[in-house]
Structure formats: structure tokens, C-alpha cells
């Protein structure tokens with residue numbers, strides 16, 4: 001385990017999937033590189049992590065997805081061309097990765113599930129607390145969720161997950177949690193927010209076994225105690241090594257050993273960009289907020305809807 005107040009400097013981003021729901025685009029473009037308005041999805045993830053105080057990001061990837069790493073690297077030829085042409089605005093965009101958490105990558109090898117993907121971060125993260133961000137969950141750029149989760153970890157120790165209120169039918173597609181309300185601890189600046197203690201969690205339960213209206217979604221802050229649980233996992237739902245099963249074990253670990261799991265309920269806007277409709281919704285919602293694109297898009301949508 002790590003000291004409760006040890007800073008959360010690392011983010012782990014599982015990104016080794018095939019993106020089958022976005023075929024054929026994902027034949028040659030990683031799903032994480034598909035743009036949402038004008039930036040690839042992975043850029044939003046890096047920005048979110050950076051603004052929560054994280055300065056080191058490990059992408060768990062596979063061969064064939066190298067464009068993710070290239071995105072966070074210098075592009076010297078392009079930079080020289082833009083410099084010569086005095087295109088400073090573009091140059092700033094190309095170099096902006098330097099303001100984000102430093103990027104590292106590790107290959108997952110065999111794709112044996114989310115728990116297996118996170119375990120690949122062990123050597124890099126070591127005995128420190130760390131965040132996991134699933135790139136299919138896109139938080140609104142103004143989101144404070146991860147920062148709040150890190151505050152909850154500093155106050156209560158153990159691990160922290162993001163919880164979303166869902167219908168019982170929706171809950172079958174997520175980790176489903178049994179929870180108890182706890183007071184928002186001092187030092188957590190959640191206005192109207194809720195902090196819950198997890199008592200149980202199961203991965204993608206059938207409808208009759210859904211535990212509550214709370215589903216675990218793609219943001220986590222872990223005590224390094226999770227690594228021993230991940231290393232000892234047996235295959236779970238779908239024959240994969242499930243992160244949810246490791247979280248279930250952490251619930252029963254002594255807090256003095258890094259155990260205990262809390263949840264922060266999401267109140268901010270979130271998009272499921274792993275799904276085609278969610279991806280389009282994210283593009284439309286964020287483009288509507290863009291001062292350059294918003295007015296034209298609003299007009300276009302109104303005209304389209306009138307004609308439909």
C-alpha cells in the first residue's frame with residue numbers, strides 16, 4: 001500500500017482494444033485517435049489527467065497502434081515548415097502535447113481483459129497510488145471528477161471509483177455496486193456531490209442480480225494494493241481478467257493494507273464514445289459549445305430537424 005496522502009502522479013490508460021464497434025475506420029486508425037470535434041479522444045483524456053495534477057501517463061497499447069504514441073511526440077519536419085511559414089497558431093497546436101502529462105507506453109501482449117491491461121502498469125507505477133482512465137468514457141472538458149476522486153482518496157485512503165446512476169437494464173453493461181452513503185470528507189470540495197462506500201461490486205450482472213442504480217464507469221483511483229489482487233485474479237465474466245473482480249477483493253482488504261473502496265457519483269456531463277451514438281453526441285454537444293462552430297451547427301441542426 002501507499003501513504004494515503006501520497007500524490008497521485010500516474011495515470012494508466014488501457015488502449016489495446018480493436019475498436020470493433022467502429023470498423024471499418026478502426027482497421028487503420030486506433031479508436032482513441034478518432035477526433036471529437038478537432039482533437040483525438042486520447043487528447044481529452046491526457047488533458048483531463050493533467051488538469052487533475054497527474055504528470056505521467058502510461059498507455060497500455062499493442063503493436064499497430066503507434067499513432068497514439070506519435071501524437072504525443074515532436075513532429076520536427078512539420079514544426080520546421082510551420083515555423084518558416086510563420087504559422088504560429090498551428091505551431092502552438094502541434095507543440096501543445098508538451099503541456100500535457102509525459103507519455104509512456106507498454107504493450108499488453110495478449111488481450112486478456114481490463115484487469116490484465118491494468119496489471120501491465122505494475123512495473124511502471126510501482127508502489128504509488130494511480131488513476132485509471134478508460135478512453136471510451138469522455139468527460140466534459142470542464143469536469144472536476146478526477147480531481148474530486150483524488151481528494152477522496154487523500155481523505156479516506158484505499159481506492160475510489162466513479163459511479164453513474166443508471167437504469168437496471170443499463171446496469172447489466174457495467175460493474176454494478178452495492179453502496180452505503182458516507183459524509184463528504186473534509187478536504188473534498190464537492191458541491192452537491194455524493195460519496196458512497198462500496199460494499200459489493202459485480203461485473204455485468206444479469207438483470208435480476210443488479211445490485212443498485214449505481215454503475216462503475218471509466219475513472220478509478222487505485223491504491224497500489226490493487227496490483228496483488230490483479231496478479232491473483234482468476235478469469236471472470238466472459239473468461240477475462242476483470243478489473244471489477246479486483247475491486248471486489250479490495251473492498252474486503254484491511255484499510256491499513258490499502259483496502260476499502262469509495263465512489264464519487266458523477267454529476268457532470270459524460271459521453272460514452274465507445275458507442276457510435278455516444279460518439280456522435282459528444283461531437284455535437286462539444287461543437288455546439290465551440291464559439292466558432294456552435295452558431296452554424298445550431299442553425300444546421302434546426303434546419304435538418306425541420307425537414308425530417
Ligand code: G1P
Nearest residue numbers: 114173174175203216217218244
Ligand atoms: C469496462 C469494465 C466495467 C465498467 C465499464 C465502464 O467494461 O469492465 O466494469 O463498468 O468498463 O465503461 P467495458 O465497457 O470495457 O466492457
